[in-house]
Amino acid sequence: xxxxxxxxKAEPGCKKIDPILVADxxxxxxxxxxxxxxxxxxxxxGKITALIGPxxxxxxxxxxxxxxxxxxxxxxxxxxxxxxxxxPSYKVARLGMIRTFQLTKALSLLTVIDNMRLxxxxxxxxxxxxxxxxPLWSANEKxxxxxxxxxxxxxxxxAKREDYAAALSGGQRKLLEMARALMSDPKLVMLDExxxxxxxxxxxxxxxxxxxxxxNGTTVLFVEHDMHMVRNISDWVIVMAEGKIVAEGPPSQxxxxxAVIDAYLGAHADTDLGTVAINKIKVGK
Amino acid sequence: MDIIQILSLALNELVAPMTVGYILCAIGLAVHFxxxxxxxxxQAAFAALGAYGYxxxxxxxxxxxxxxxxxxxxxxxxxxALLGIPTLRLRADYLAIVTIAASxxxxxxxxxxxxxxxxxxxxxxxxxxxxxxxxxxFPEGEYNLGTVTLTNLELWMRVVAWGLVAIAALFVFAxxxxxxxxxxxxxxxxxxxVRALGKNVFAYKLQALVIGGSIAAFGxxxxxxxxxxxxxxxxxxxxxxxTWTILxxxxxxxxxxxxxxxxxxxxxxxxxxxxxxxxVNAGLLPFLLIEQVAQIRFLLVGLILMLxxxxxxxGFFGNKKEMQFNG
Numbered sequence: 308x309x310x311x312x313x314x315x316k317a318e319p320g321c322k323k324i325d326p327i328l329v330a331d332x333x334x335x336x337x338x339x340x341x342x343x344x345x346x347x348x349x350x351x352x353g354k355i356t357a358l359i360g361p362x363x364x365x366x367x368x369x370x371x372x373x374x375x376x377x378x379x380x381x382x383x384x385x386x387x388x389x390x391x392x393x394x395p396s397y398k399v400a401r402l403g404m405i406r407t408f409q410l411t412k413a414l415s416l417l418t419v420i421d422n423m424r425l426x427x428x429x430x431x432x433x434x435x436x437x438x439x440x441x442p443l444w445s446a447n448e449k450x451x452x453x454x455x456x457x458x459x460x461x462x463x464x465x466a467k468r469e470d471y472a473a474a475l476s477g478g479q480r481k482l483l484e485m486a487r488a489l490m491s492d493p494k495l496v497m498l499d500e501x502x503x504x505x506x507x508x509x510x511x512x513x514x515x516x517x518x519x520x521x522x523n524g525t526t527v528l529f530v531e532h533d534m535h536m537v538r539n540i541s542d543w544v545i546v547m548a549e550g551k552i553v554a555e556g557p558p559s560q561x562x563x564x565x566a567v568i569d570a571y572l573g574a575h576a577d578t579d580l581g582t583v584a585i586n587k588i589k590v591g592k
Numbered sequence: 593m594d595i596i597q598i599l600s601l602a603l604n605e606l607v608a609p610m611t612v613g614y615i616l617c618a619i620g621l622a623v624h625f626x627x628x629x630x631x632x633x634x635q636a637a638f639a640a641l642g643a644y645g646y647x648x649x650x651x652x653x654x655x656x657x658x659x660x661x662x663x664x665x666x667x668x669x670x671x672x673a674l675l676g677i678p679t680l681r682l683r684a685d686y687l688a689i690v691t692i693a694a695s696x697x698x699x700x701x702x703x704x705x706x707x708x709x710x711x712x713x714x715x716x717x718x719x720x721x722x723x724x725x726x727x728x729x730f731p732e733g734e735y736n737l738g739t740v741t742l743t744n745l746e747l748w749m750r751v752v753a754w755g756l757v758a759i760a761a762l763f764v765f766a767x768x769x770x771x772x773x774x775x776x777x778x779x780x781x782x783x784x785x786v787r788a789l790g791k792n793v794f795a796y797k798l799q800a801l802v803i804g805g806s807i808a809a810f811g812x813x814x815x816x817x818x819x820x821x822x823x824x825x826x827x828x829x830x831x832x833x834x835t836w837t838i839l840x841x842x843x844x845x846x847x848x849x850x851x852x853x854x855x856x857x858x859x860x861x862x863x864x865x866x867x868x869x870x871x872v873n874a875g876l877l878p879f880l881l882i883e884q885v886a887q888i889r890f891l892l893v894g895l896i897l898m899l900x901x902x903x904x905x906x907g908f909f910g911n912k913k914e915m916q917f918n919g
Contacts, residue, residue, distance in 0.1 A: 374788070376784065376787075376788075395787075395792075396784075396787045396788065397787050397789075397790050397791055397792050397793065398790075400787070400788055400789060400790035401790040405788065405789070405790075406788050407788075408784070408785070408788070412782045412784060412785035412788075413785075414777070414778050414781035414782055414785060414786075415781050415782075416777070416780070416781055417774070417777055417778060417781060421774055421777075422778075424771070424774060425774055425775065425778050425786065425789055425791075426789050428789075428790045430771045431771075432770050432771030432772060433771045433772050433774075433775055433791070434772065435767075435772055435799055437772075438766070438767055438770035438771065438772035438773070439766055439767070439770070441770075444770070444771060448771065484785075487789070488788075488789075490789075491789070491790065
């Protein structure tokens with residue numbers, strides 16, 4: 308099937324017209340278990356790519372490897388043509404590849420605005436000696452505070468500006484983490500389950516924020532279990548199962564793929580889960 | 593002993609050089625633990641290295657005051673780097689284990705007879721303060737400060753010691769109000785999150801360890817300077833734990849906390865000792881011997897501290913709001 312993202316047919320490991328991230332032979336073993344075994348994958352630039360798969364498929368581990376939070380057993384990957392293998396996580400972030408975490412990492416005892424300020428990069432005042440000389444960083448501080456306030460308003464967190472991040476609800480922390488990631492104007496945002504634990508009212512605004520990112524030219528790669536969201540906003544879907552990439556393609560196509568239905572959606576993909584559960588119980592009896 | 597005497601003893605403790613020594617170490621620990629979240633259980637070692645480095649430079653190299661201070665400082669910084677480089681990449685609890693073990697190892701090493709030519713062994717170092725006291729600007733005589741009477745040298749020692757506290761407090765205050773300090777607080781909360789924002793967490797933790805250790809080195813120098821005697825027994829684990837108590841008493845992530853915490857701790861210690869002595873002498877505590885008072889006071893102080901931590905866990909100056917979330 309033709310599409311505007313891949314070169315040729317959409318299949319696992321297919322070439323992209325304009326990839327931002329290219330990974331080859333990335334494997335990670337935990338003891339005898341191979342958590343990640345990705346032969347070749349390319350992430351398209353300027354698109355929203357969803358990484359889906361059942362629990363234990365290795366999605367988060369793959370995220371950790373790509374961002375330098377874990378070390379692979381083998382493999383190389385390049386971002387914007389730069390080799391990232393073995394690079395520490397903070398350097399990866401400095402290149403404009405910013406991630407969030409599945410278990411939200413809001414900095415609890417920092418105020419919301421300080422959380423945001425911390426997200427800005429290249430701050431002179433973060434150097435030990437320059438920290439003593441306020442004129443060296445006060446102008447920049449003002450600039451990043453203004454930017455932080457703007458983002459907080461966009462994410463509807465401006466009322467919480469002076470509160471500790473610990474005082475936010477789970478969903479608001481997700482928003483804060485995403486807003487904080489945007490402080491550095493990243494080129495590639497990697498969101499690990501951005502919707503987990505977010506109430507439906509917030510879901511809609513989170514979706515809008517992710518779409519906004521794409522409209523501003525940012526590439527988004529996200530891990531998600533919520534099929535509704537995947538269908539709704541992603542341009543491309545990559546399916547992982549048991550550490551391998553089993554399918555790739557535009558969402559409409561992937562959702563019909565038999566390999567995906569088997570691995571992930573299950574035989575009862577279209578049935579109401581309640582019915583499935585009841586039937587199972589009946590069988591058990 | 594009447595009440596005025598007891599109070600004046602306590603007041604004297606409030607500003608004594610020993611108190612200041614602990615306060616400086618607690619300020620250093622505030623940088624480590626309060627702001628960065630580093631569990632350093634070997635603050636005694638940093639103080640000891642400051643004191644020994646100073647003493648060695650004076651007694652063996654024959655250096656003057658400034659050179660000796662610098663040498664003590666470098667010793668403590670080198671120790672921080674030595675401990676930090678292998679352990680700061682690991683989880684926080686490993687630093688705690690390594691620092692407590694290293695501080696004990698250091699104490700036994702400097703006290704051993706093998707090290708005696710360098711450190712003075714179990715007798716330690718003494719009479720190294722000449723160049724310091726030579727700078728004393730106060731004319732000879734007695735100085736009456738309210739209830740306490742000091743010699744000119746004692747006054748000089750206290751002025752310098754409290755000057756150092758003021759400098760250290762301003763230094764830490766400036767740092768913690770800067771973006772640099774913000775990164776430290778971020779690391780305290782979650783270092784992976786800070787890493788994901790592009791900060792070199794390891795470098796910040798090492799800087800914090802070195803800075804807190806350097807402040808403790810000054811604490812160690814002040815601690816031994818008034819008596820001009822530096823013995824290995826000074827630097828046991830109780831030194832570290834008194835420092836921790838002072839920090840938690842005042843509030844871990846505060847500047848004024850360690851200062852007031854230290855003053856309260858030592859004043860309380862003296863008050864309790866004096867009152868117990870009165871009670872024992874009056875025969876009101878028949879189960880206690882006068883010789884046991886010095887030990888039992890720590891027990892009572894411990895009890896008071898436990899109550900304080902239960903009912904005011906944020907310390908004197910900590911933000912109550914912060915503690916609500918640690919629950």
